[in-house]
Amino acid sequence: MSKIKILLVEDDPNLGDILKEYLGVKGYEVILCRDGEEGWNKYKKNYYQLCLLDVMMPIKDGFTLGKEIRKVEESIPIIYLTAKNMKEDVIQGFRIGADDYITKPFSMEELLLRINAILRRTNSQGEKTVLKSYEFGNFTLHYDKQLLEGPQGTNKLTSKENELLRLLAASLNENVSRSFALKQIWGDDSYFNARSMDVYLSKIRKLLKTDDSVQIITLHGEGFKLVVN
Template identity: 85%
Template sequence: MSKTKVLLVEDDPNLGEILKEYLGVKGFEVTLCRDGEEGWNKYKKDYFQVCILDVMMPKKDGFTLGKEIRKVEDNIPIIYLTAKNLKEDVIQGFRIGADDYITKPFSMEELLMRISAILRRTQNQGEKAALKTYTFGAFVLHYDKQQLEGPEGVHKLTSKENELLRLLAASINETVSRSFALKQIWGDDSYFNARSMDVYLSKIRKLLKADSGVQIITLHGEGFKLVSN
């Protein structure tokens, strides 16, 4: 059974190493970063199932990092660590989308219990999503992970790229109308949303160049089609 992958971003070197070692012993695969910028760079390159973010950090604070992660991945559990016990900080953390909030000092057992509780909640929600993989040509779209696996490796997708590619992959070799795609993903088919979708389609096309047998065809006046030979 694969280990749960945890992104731990903590600027206190002693606490960071203690947490990494403790969670490692408990069966987690932990990546430790020392500041928000390093945490963001690691997040973009790998797949994580839980994020534990210190609030007060150099270069990029935990709230800013949490916002950036939420823009890419809506459902990944985020736990904030803070030395403060201010009501305003707690409210801000949950407003950003925190799943939990723990104040220093805390026991390792308490943190473990909170992680376990969050994973139990999200596991049930993600059981169906975990089955959502789409194969076309040399590519595999892992919809639940927001990842596209192909000849050049694994690429992490944004939420919009992920939704748009899944919509096309679910109707492989069939036309998806422009209006339908816009309403499904953006909520309406306004001019500005249409321009936004064109940008995302352009990005996806670049990712698919690694397999010449896979392409997105534009059918003027109709929509788009993901074609796989």
């Protein structure tokens, strides 16, 4: 089973490194960013099952980042980390959709308990969060509209193309097994469905040819993955 991925945005280098190492030891995959702008760029290019956002950050603060994330995905859990203990900040955090709020200094064990509780409550340990859009290379997949926007314009996708590309984009640079993809999209991994999927993969590859940095790599005997160089 793939690790649960957490987006951690914390401008304090010592705390950020400690949190990343601690949560990594506890079995989570943590992507660490040092400011809100970097956090936003990382969020747009991958999927995450939980966000840990520091409130006071340069370039873009945690509340602003949280609002932007909420516009894209309403249900992803967000925990705010802050050195403040003002009632107004707590209220603002929950007003814009915080799932929890923890004030520095805090114990690592307490943070871990809160993360685990939220993930159990939101069932984020199941299927990867479905976003409205995914960015990879010079492409944007508008999953909610079945549109692929790229360097040469916008293409309308069939439902199968849309689902297959979403599955690949949600696991960017990670292997997706053939059996898993077939069961998720076609319902079973029969020979005929596998041949059908190969046809759709071929069509998607043609659409992606306009960006040399993006390709779908076949891993014989394993599956395939969408790679951005």
